[in-house]
Amino acid sequence: MSKIQLISDTIDEAALVEAVRTPVAGAIATFAGAVRDNNKGRAVLYLEYEAYDPMAHKVLERIAKEARERFEIEDIAIAHRTGRMEISEDSVFIAVSSVHRPAAFDACRYAIDEIKREVPIWKKEYFEGGEVWIEGPGDCEHSHGE
Amino acid sequence: MSKIQLISDTIDEAALVEAVRTPVAGAIATFAGAVRDNNKGRAVLYLEYEAYDPMAHKVLERIAKEARERFEIEDIAIAHRTGRMEISEDSVFIAVSSVHRPAAFDACRYAIDEIKREVPIWKKEYFEGGEVWIEGPGDCEHSHGE
């Protein structure tokens, strides 16, 4: 199983955890980003994620590589979904294994921060009364009409 | 399902993640502590966890309550196993949900640090050529014979 996934299906989180598990690893930290039912006071109906697929995959690979270089981890897996996602569904999942726990936490946090900053993926929020492209992580949201 | 578990069976990690998931939560961080195949240069065969059960349960409840008070989280679940555990099995699992991700990471880390410091649970390591009670987290290990 690939440890870097850009997929439209539900993420198989248990499989990714097992993919990073090794006999020397005493710690496995994970992070899942889920669709919230509200944002800036708007009642969110669902989200649509669009990706520049080949580059998004490449940047996810780079982030995993950098995490391996920067932190004393054993392994890392990252999955990101594209397409329509309902409330409470996970759009992104990261699993990191390490011998001791600080590295797993640090690498997990590093990976999600970098994903939000660097991966060419965009989410459009469909809320009661409209839709808007979210521009993050600065969230300098312009109104791009429709 | 109870969100604080002290059990001898395998931890149902997926169920605990779902137990903390809420529609307002945009982040779920988890931590699993697994049995490593070596420790201090010893080849570990397996571990045995012993607990002062009623107090251990109470302290786990207290840690969850403190995490809720200290961090802006939605919910937290903690499971700890007792008895014999093989290499790569998870002895402890924590799942935390929050609106924004820093709180989930911080609370997860807080919980595992407190568990290692406060919960009356002890592990005995069976390694090639002997066995020893581990005294942590300072790891001031005495030789308690046998």
Next chain:
Amino acid sequence: MKVKVQLFAAAKELARTDRIDVELPEGATVSVLSETIGRQCPELHELLPVSRIAVNQEFALSDLQVHDADEIALIPPVSGG
């Protein structure tokens, strides 16, 4: 030379297309490309200053020279995760 620029998300919606062709002098840089896109597609005017340009699937610095065979994309502020 003519380069193709892929558009995504807000940029795609504003320009009402997922690809624009931009005519550039040989040896033009990313910053020249960006200015040219702005003149050609005024509807992207607001988005361009906060966007990045990717050349061959990597974020490009503004002084990088582009070539007609390059894979070029306009990357509005990302919001994955």
Next chain:
Amino acid sequence: MKVKVQLFAAAKELARTDRIDVELPEGATVSVLSETIGRQCPELHELLPVSRIAVNQEFALSDLQVHDADEIALIPPVSGG
């Protein structure tokens, strides 16, 4: 008065029992209890200074008075997680 002290892990193995009965004067504190355990079970001598005493399932300060109905346990350095 007589109090029962539960032993766990290394303490249980060293004392070869999971419970000891300790005779204490009325109003004895946790620190008196700890010293008394040390005299009564010399095999716990090394472990006692790094252990804590739990009274009614809570870690107790050394000046807490113990009572014969209390649930008391000797808590060697923990190693859960």
